[in-house]
Amino acid sequence: MNLPGISLAYLRAKPLATALNLLLLALGIATITVLMLATQQIEERMGRDARGIDMVAGAKGSPMQLVLSAVFHLDAPAGNIPLADATELARHRLVKRAIPLALGDSYRGFRIVGTNHDYPAHYGARIAAGSLWTTPMQAVLGAEAARATGLRVGAKFAGAHGLGDGGEEHEEEPYQVVGILAPTGTVIDRVVLTSVESVWEVHEHGKPPGGPREVTALLVQYASPLAAATLPRAVNAGPTLQAASPAYESARLFRMLGVGVEVLRAFGFVLVLAAGLSVFIALTNALQERRYDLAVMRMLGATRAKLMGLLLVEALALSAAGALLGLALGHVLMEVLGAALRAVQQVPVTGWTWAPGELWLLVLALGVGALAALLPAWRASRAEVAPVLAEG
Amino acid sequence: MFSLKGVRHRYGAREVLSLERFEAAQGDKWLVLGPSGSGKSTLLHILAGLLHPTSGTVEVARPIGIVPQKLHLIASLSVEQNLLLAQYLAGAKQEPARAAQVLAGVGMADRAGDRPHQLSHGQAQRVAVARAVMNRPKLLIADEPTSNLDDAHCAAALDLLEAQAAECGATLIVATHDARAKPRFAHRLELGA
Numbered sequence: 001m002n003l004p005g006i007s008l009a010y011l012r013a014k015p016l017a018t019a020l021n022l023l024l025l026a027l028g029i030a031t032i033t034v035l036m037l038a039t040q041q042i043e044e045r046m047g048r049d050a051r052g053i054d055m056v057a058g059a060k061g062s063p064m065q066l067v068l069s070a071v072f073h074l075d076a077p078a079g080n081i082p083l084a085d086a087t088e089l090a091r092h093r094l095v096k097r098a099i100p101l102a103l104g105d106s107y108r109g110f111r112i113v114g115t116n117h118d119y120p121a122h123y124g125a126r127i128a129a130g131s132l133w134t135t136p137m138q139a140v141l142g143a144e145a146a147r148a149t150g151l152r153v154g155a156k157f158a159g160a161h162g163l164g165d166g167g168e169e170h171e172e173e174p175y176q177v178v179g180i181l182a183p184t185g186t187v188i189d190r191v192v193l194t195s196v197e198s199v200w201e202v203h204e205h206g207k208p209p210g211g212p213r214e215v216t217a218l219l220v221q222y223a224s225p226l227a228a229a230t231l232p233r234a235v236n237a238g239p240t241l242q243a244a245s246p247a248y249e250s251a252r253l254f255r256m257l258g259v260g261v262e263v264l265r266a267f268g269f270v271l272v273l274a275a276g277l278s279v280f281i282a283l284t285n286a287l288q289e290r291r292y293d294l295a296v297m298r299m300l301g302a303t304r305a306k307l308m309g310l311l312l313v314e315a316l317a318l319s320a321a322g323a324l325l326g327l328a329l330g331h332v333l334m335e336v337l338g339a340a341l342r343a344v345q346q347v348p349v350t351g352w353t354w355a356p357g358e359l360w361l362l363v364l365a366l367g368v369g370a371l372a373a374l375l376p377a378w379r380a381s382r383a384e385v386a387p388v389l390a391e392g
Numbered sequence: 393m394f395s396l397k398g399v400r401h402r403y404g405a406r407e408v409l410s411l412e413r414f415e416a417a418q419g420d421k422w423l424v425l426g427p428s429g430s431g432k433s434t435l436l437h438i439l440a441g442l443l444h445p446t447s448g449t450v451e452v453a454r455p456i457g458i459v460p461q462k463l464h465l466i467a468s469l470s471v472e473q474n475l476l477l478a479q480y481l482a483g484a485k486q487e488p489a490r491a492a493q494v495l496a497g498v499g500m501a502d503r504a505g506d507r508p509h510q511l512s513h514g515q516a517q518r519v520a521v522a523r524a525v526m527n528r529p530k531l532l533i534a535d536e537p538t539s540n541l542d543d544a545h546c547a548a549a550l551d552l553l554e555a556q557a558a559e560c561g562a563t564l565i566v567a568t569h570d571a572r573a574k575p576r577f578a579h580r581l582e583l584g585a
Contacts, residue, residue, distance in 0.1 A: 001480040013468035296464040301482035386437040
C-alpha cells in the first residue's frame with residue numbers, strides 16, 4: 001500500500017468517470033500535439049525547400065501561386081515566360097545563379113520538372129543509381145517518386161499533360177529513366193527531373209518548329225544583398241515577368257494559415273481546461289462520497305499531508321495518463337494524416353517524430369491536474385474526523 | 393493504559409461529557425454504557441485522539457486500534473489491502489504475513505482478496521476488528537459493536553474483541569447502549585443522557 005496504489009484503486013473503482021476524464025484530456029492534448037507536429041514539420045520542410053532561393057521569377061499573377069508552384073510544387077503555375085526574358089534576367093549582374101524550371105506534365109501525380117543540373121545540385125542531391133540526364137527525354141527520379149512509381153533505371157514511361165492525375169499521355173514521346181536520386185528530405189524527392197529541352201520536345205510534338213521557346217519560372221540566387229532591394233522592383237516593372245520572394249510568401253502563407261492553426265490550438269487548450277474542470281468536479285464530488293473513507297484514514301493515523309497527497313496523486317496520475325494517451329493519439333493521428341498526404345504527393349509529414357514542445361504539454365497537463373486537485377485536496381486535509389465518524 | 397483527568401467537552405453551550413477521573417490498566421476490559429447522546433462516542437474520540445477535549449488532561453498509550461460503529465472498510469480496497477492500509481497510514485512497516493495471521497485469527501483467512509461489498513455484516517465486522525489490531529494496539533476501542541445483532545452474533549462479536557485484545561495484551565473499551573454486554577465486563581462506566 002502506498003499513495004499511488006490507493007489513488008489507483010479509487011480510479012479503478014470509478015471506471016466510467018476515469019475513462020471520460022482521460023478521454024477529455026487526451027483529446028485536448030492530441031489536438032495540440034497534431035498541430036505542433038504538423039506546423040513544425042511543414043515549417044521545417046518549407047524552410048529546407050526554399051533555402052538558398054532568394055527570388056522566383058515567373059508569369060505575372062499571384063506571387064504566392066508562383067512560389068507554391070515553382071518552389072514547393074504544390075500549386076499550378078499561372079503561365080509561362082519567354083525564354084529570352086528569362087535568359088536576360090539570368091545574365092543580370094545582380095544574379096549569382098538562376099535555375100530554369102519548365103513545368104506542365106506529370107507522371108502518376110509526380111511533376112516532371114525540366115531544368116538543368118544546378119537544380120539537383122542546389123538541394124545537395126546525390127545519385128543513388130544511374131546518372132544525371134545528358135540528352136533530352138532522359139529522366140531522373142526523386143527518391144519518393146521512384147519508390148512510389150516503382151520505376152528503375154532503364155524503364156520507360158510517358159508523361160501526362162497537366163500536373164494532376166488523368167491528363168492526356170504523351171505516348172509518342174516516352175522518357176527513359178537514367179538515374180534515381182538518394183533521399184534529400186526536400187521537394188526534389190517528389191519530382192521527376194529532366195532537361196528543359198525534353199519538356200519543349202514533348203510539347204512541340206506535331207507542331208511546326210521554330211516557335212518561341214518558354215520556361216515556367218526561374219529560381220534566382222542574388223549576387224549581393226543589394227539585389228533584394230532593387231531586382232524584384234526591376235523585374236516587376238517589366239511587361240512579362242513577376243518576382244516573388246519565397247521567404248516573404250511562405251511567411252504570408254503561415255500568417256494566413258496561422259489563424260486557423262491558432263483557433264484549433266485554442267480549441268485544444270479549451271479541451272485541456274475542460275478536462276481540468278472535470279477532474280476538479282470529480283474530486284469535489286469524491287470528497288463527499290469518500291468522507292467516511294477520509295475520516296477512517298485519519299482515524300488509522302493518516303496525517304493531513306497524506307490525505308492531501310492522496311487526492312493530488314490521484315489527479316496527477318489521471319493527468320499523466322491522459323497526457324501520455326493524448327501524445328500517443330496525436331502521433332498516431334499525425335501518421336494517419338501523413339500517410340493520406342503522402343498518397344496524394346502532398347507535403348510529407350509523419351507521426352514518428354518528436355516536437356520539443358510536447359514535453360511542455362506533459363507539464364501543462366500535470367499542472368492543470370495539480371491545480372484542479374489543490375482545493376479538494378486542501379479541503380480533504382482539513383476535514384473533521386470525529387463528526388463524520390459520529391454520524392456513522 | 394490510559395488516564396483521563398477532569399475531562400470536559402462542550403459543543404457550543406452544551407456540555408456532552410464530564411469525567412473527573414477515568415483510568416485503566418493494561419489488559420483491563422471496560423464497558424462504557426449509556427443511551428444515545430450520553431457522550432460515549434465523544435469519549436471514544438477523545439481517547440483515540442480524534443477530538444481534543446474542551447478541558448482536562450488525556451494520557452493514552454499508543455498505538456490505538458478502533459472499530460467504528462459502521463465499520464467503514466475502504467470499498468475500493470481488498471480485505472488484505474484494508475489491513476495493510478492501517479499499517480501504511482500509521483507509518484508502520486507493512487507486513488503481509490501479519491495480515492494473513494490476523495485474518496486467520498478472526499476466521500477470515502480465505503477472504504483476503506475479497507472486496508468489502510462481498511462480505512456479510514458479520515464478516516465485515518471481523519475484518520474491521522482485524523484492521524484495528526494490525527498495529528498491535530495497546531488500546532482497542534469498539535463503538536457499538538453489537539448494535540442490530542441477535543444474541544448469538546452479539547456474543548460472537550464480543551468474544552472476538554476480547555480474544556483479539558487479549559492476543560495483543562491491549563486494554564479493551566467497548567462503548568454501547570446494549571445491556572446484553574453488561575455481564576461480561578467487570579469494569580463499567582455509565583454515562584447519563
